Amino acid sequence: MDTPSTVASTASMTPKTAKLVSDTLKTRVHSMNELRSKVEDLASMLGAEEEGFRESIEMLVEQNCSQTEKMHTLEEKVGAYETMLQSEEQEKSKAVEMVAAFKKEGEAIMKKLKDALREVTVKYESEKSRRERLELEVQDKLESYRELLEQQEQVVLQLQERNQQLELKSRNAVKLASDIKSADGFNQASGC
Numbered sequence: 183m184d185t186p187s188t189v190a191s192t193a194s195m196t197p198k199t200a201k202l203v204s205d206t207l208k209t210r211v212h213s214m215n216e217l218r219s220k221v222e223d224l225a226s227m228l229g230a231e232e233e234g235f236r237e238s239i240e241m242l243v244e245q246n247c248s249q250t251e252k253m254h255t256l257e258e259k260v261g262a263y264e265t266m267l268q269s270e271e272q273e274k275s276k277a278v279e280m281v282a283a284f285k286k287e288g289e290a291i292m293k294k295l296k297d298a299l300r301e302v303t304v305k306y307e308s309e310k311s312r313r314e315r316l317e318l319e320v321q322d323k324l325e326s327y328r329e330l331l332e333q334q335e336q337v338v339l340q341l342q343e344r345n346q347q348l349e350l351k352s353r354n355a356v357k358l359a360s361d362i363k364s365a366d367g368f369n370q371a372s373g374c
Contacts, residue, residue: 221277235263
């Protein structure tokens with residue numbers, strides 16, 4: 183009999199486990215059908231045998247009703263047959279009850295398995311949807327990251343250009359300062 187922990191573990195089954203459970207259930211259902219068929223055959227045989235016993239008893243009673251001793255023997259046989267019939271009827275009743283209980287238990291198991299399969303399917307669909315959503319988010323973030331990298335590369339290129347321009351201006355300023363210094367030195371030397 184399934185416990186709540188068994189039902190909980192079936193809710194987290196993999197598709198492979200669900201297939202195994204499904205195959206096991208199919209095998210059990212097939213076995214139940216075979217058992218039911220055998221019980222029905224047995225019940226049919228018991229009915230025919232019972233009818234045969236009743237006919238035999240009636241024939242024996244009619245043939246031997248004049249003789250007390252034979253009647254006593256027949257009564258004993260009839261009693262034995264009736265006891266045997268009652269025993270067989272009890273066995274038949276037990277078999278029918280067992281089939282009914284087995285069928286009821288099988289239906290309960292089927293319901294639990296269907297519920298578990300439904301839960302697994304819902305969980306699978308939810309996880310699949312979540313995975314697809316996460317993949318889209320990752321793609322969006324990758325695209326944003328690529329755009330950011332492109333912007334960063336552009337900024338680096340702009341900074342390199344600006345650095346080159348500043349170096350050129352710095353060289354020009356140094357040259358100009360040097361030229362001015364030389365001109366001052368020339369002016370001082372010439373007395374201006």
